[in-house]
Each structure stands twice: as C-alpha cells, then as structure tokens.
Amino acid sequence: xxxxxxxxxxxxxxxxxxxxxxxxxxxxxxxxxxxxxxxxxxxxxxxxxxxxxxxxxxxxxxxxxxxxxxxxxxxxxxxxxxxxxxxxxxxxxxxxxxxxx
Amino acid sequence: xxxxxxxxxxxxxxxxxxxxxxxxxxxxxxxxxxxxxxxxxxxxxxxxxxxxxxxxxxxxxxxxxxxxxxxxxxxxxxxxxxxxxxxxxxxxxxxxxxxxxxxxxxxxxxxxxxxxxxxxxxxxxxxxxxxxxxxxxxxxxxxxxxxxxxxxxxxxxxxxxxxxxxxxxxxxxxxxxxxxxxxxxxxxxxxxxxxxxxxxxxxxxxxxxxxxxxxxxxx
Numbered sequence: 001x002x003x004x005x006x007x008x009x010x011x012x013x014x015x016x017x018x019x020x021x022x023x024x025x026x027x028x029x030x031x032x033x034x035x036x037x038x039x040x041x042x043x044x045x046x047x048x049x050x051x052x053x054x055x056x057x058x059x060x061x062x063x064x065x066x067x068x069x070x071x072x073x074x075x076x077x078x079x080x081x082x083x084x085x086x087x088x089x090x091x092x093x094x095x096x097x098x099x100x101x
Numbered sequence: 102x103x104x105x106x107x108x109x110x111x112x113x114x115x116x117x118x119x120x121x122x123x124x125x126x127x128x129x130x131x132x133x134x135x136x137x138x139x140x141x142x143x144x145x146x147x148x149x150x151x152x153x154x155x156x157x158x159x160x161x162x163x164x165x166x167x168x169x170x171x172x173x174x175x176x177x178x179x180x181x182x183x184x185x186x187x188x189x190x191x192x193x194x195x196x197x198x199x200x201x202x203x204x205x206x207x208x209x210x211x212x213x214x215x216x217x218x219x220x221x222x223x224x225x226x227x228x229x230x231x232x233x234x235x236x237x238x239x240x241x242x243x244x245x246x247x248x249x250x251x252x253x254x255x256x257x258x259x260x261x262x263x264x265x266x267x268x269x270x271x272x273x274x275x276x277x278x279x280x281x282x283x284x285x286x287x288x289x290x291x292x293x294x295x296x297x298x299x300x301x302x303x304x305x306x307x308x309x310x311x312x313x314x315x316x317x318x319x320x
Contacts, residue, residue: 002168003136003137003138003141003162004141005168006158006162006168006171006172007137007141007144007145009168009172010145010149010154010155010158010171010172010175010176011144011145011148011149013172013175013176013179014148014149014150014151014154014175014176014179014182015148015149015204015205017176017179017180017182017183018151018179018182018183018185018186018204018205018207018208019186019200019201019204020183020186021182021183021184021185021186021187021188021189021190021204021207022186022187022190022195022200022203022204022207024183024187029183029184029187030184030187035184036317037314037317038180038181038183038184039181039184040282040283040286040314040317041177041178041180041181041311041314042153042178042181042272042273042276043273043276043277043283043286043287043290044286044287044289044290044310044311044312044313044314045157045174045177045178045290045307045310045311046153046178046269046270046272046273046276047273047286047287047290047291047294047310047313048174048290048291048293048294048306048307048309048310049156049157049160049161049174049265049266049269049307050266050269050270050273050291051290051291051294051295051298051306051310052160052161052164052294052298052303052306052307053160053163053164053265053266053269054266055295055298056164056298056303056306057164058164058165058303059298059299059300059301059302059303060298060299061295061298061299064262066260066263067260067262067263067266069263070260070262070263070264070267071263071266071267071270074263074264074266074267074270074271075267075270077267078267078270078271078274079274083120083123084120084123084124084127084268084271085123087267087268087270087271088123088127088264088267088268088271090267091260091263091264091266091267092259092260092261092263092264093260094260094263095257095260095262095263096258096259096260097260098260099257099258099260
C-alpha cells in the first residue's frame with residue numbers, strides 16, 4: 001500500500017469533512033435521522049476495529065494470548081473508569097510481561 | 102455558577118487539552134508500530150487532527166487492509182466533525198479565512214467544551230482555548246510517541262500491540278454507557294466483523310460492520 005497516498009487522502013478528507021459543516025446549508029444534513037446515523041457510526045466502527053485488532057491476522061482468526069490478556073486488563077481499567085493513561089499502560093505492560101515469561 | 106467564569110472555562114479547556122496528551126503518545130507509538138514514518142505520523146496529527154480517525158486508519162494499515170478500506174473507515178469516523186461544524190457555526194460565526202482555521206479545530210473536545218456554555222462569548226473562549234491546548238499537546242505527544250517507539254524497537258516486545266484495541270475501547274465506553282441501542286449495535290458490529298475476517302480482505306470487516314446500524318432502526 002502506498003502510505004503516502006493514504007496519509008495525504010486522510011488529511012484532505014478529514015479537513016473537507018470539517019469544513020463542510022460550515023459550508024453546507026444546515027437543512028441539508030441537519031435532520032434527526034442523519035444526525036442519529038452519524039452519532040451511531042463510531043459505535044459500529046470502533047467495535048469492529050477492536051474485533052479485527054484483537055482476533056484477526058489478515059484473513060485468519062488468530063488469538064494472540066498476550067495481546068488478548070493486555071486488552072482484557074485494559075478493558076477492566078476502562079470499566080473501572082480509570083484514566084486513559086492507566087488504561088493503555090496497563091494493557092501494554094500486561095502483554096509485555098506475559099511475552100517475557 | 103462557578104463553571105461559567107472565564108477563568109474556569111480556560112482552566113477546564115486546558116485540562117481537556119492536557120488529557121489529549123496520553124492519547125497522542127499512544128497514537129504516535131501505534132502509528133510507528135503500524136509502519137508509518139515519523140513524518141507521516143506527525144502529518145496525520147497536524148493536518149487530519151482528529152484522534153479516532155487517525156487511530157482507525159493506522160489500525161487498518163497494521164491489520165493489512167487496503168488503502169480504500171483504511172481511508173473509508175477513517176472518513177466514516179470523521180463524518181461526525183461535519184455535524185459538529187453545523188452546531189458550532191451559529192456560535193462562532195466564522196467568516197473568510199477565519200472559517201478555514203475554525204474548521205481545523207472542529208473536533209469532539211472543542212465542540213463538547215463550547216456547546217455547554219450558556220454565554221456565547223464563553224462558548225467561543227472555550228472553543229479557542231480547547232483547540233489551542235489540544236493542538237499543541239496532541240502534536241507534541243504524537244512526536245514523542247513516534248520517535249520513542251522507533252527508539253524502542255520491536256513494538257510487540259513492549260506490548261504496544263495491545264494498546265490499539267484498549268484505546269478504541271476507551272473511546273467506545275462512553276457511547277456504550279449512553280444507551281441500549283448503542284449496545285445492540287455494538288454486539289451486531291462485533292459479530293459481523295468477526296464472521297467476515299476469514300472471508301474478506303482485511304479492512305472490509307470494519308466497513309461491513311456499519312450494517313449493524315440497521316439494528317438502530319428496527320425499533
């Protein structure tokens with residue numbers, strides 16, 4: 001994959017999406033159905049990203065014990081409403097220690 | 102109300118900016134681990150400047166997805182910034198070149214801090230201080246993470262591959278707590294993504310999981 005093309009397209013696309021909010025007449029997009037859809041999109045995308053990152057390896061279902069354990073500890077920290085820093089450090093540390101063992 | 106004084110607004114806004122720090126370091130580290138150069142990583146933070154999207158893009162890259170899949174999931178996540186712009190426009194009323202600057206600052210944090218103020222001038226103050234705080238901290242933190250990760254070497258050795266899903270979950274948690282429809286969509290999206298991994302090219306399971314939104318309309 002051409003990473004440069006991806007970086008440039010991502011930057012341009014993100015900026016265009018932000019700017020559109022100030023340029024597009026609000027009655028075009030500001031309808032309850034559209035708003036709800038855009039608000040809910042991140043839920044589906046984030047869950048799918050977690051699943052793919054946690055259980056996928058290319059086209060295979062692959063479970064990496066250390067990564068999964070790290071994620072589990074991170075998930076526990078999120079559930080306990082720990083600050084973000086603690087969540088990521090706990091996840092990384094757990095995975096690292098298991099690989100060390 | 103104490104939270105409605107301009108000092109309190111500045112303090113809260115800068116606090117939100119500082120909180121972006123650990124997330125920024127995590128992004129820098131994860132991006133380096135996904136194979137992006139330090140320059141590419143820093144350009145994403147400077148120019149895309151929207152954390153969830155940036156994480157999504159590098160996550161699809163690291164799982165071996167195509168350019169289109171990475172870009173698609175990133176832009177779908179970034180679409181909410183368009184709605185934020187529509188909410189902020191009447192408050193900020195930007196004109197001309199100012200509009201170009203305001204647009205770049207239109208993200209989760211600035212919108213959340215600005216729209217809760219009853220006094221419009223405090224709303225504008227909240228937008229600009231949150232924007233400034235987040236922008237400086239986010240980009241500095243990204244650079245630290247990217248350079249640091251490169252110095253460390255093999256990311257898996259330090260468990261850095263577990264950071265990406267944990268970071269996504271931290272972003273997701275407030276939405277899951279928001280309601281039953283959100284949780285229903287989450288389960289649906291998870292099942293779709295998992296089921297498709299063996300059958301589709303990497304990246305497609307993430308895009309296809311958006312079909313779970315149909316569950317929102319079923320009741």
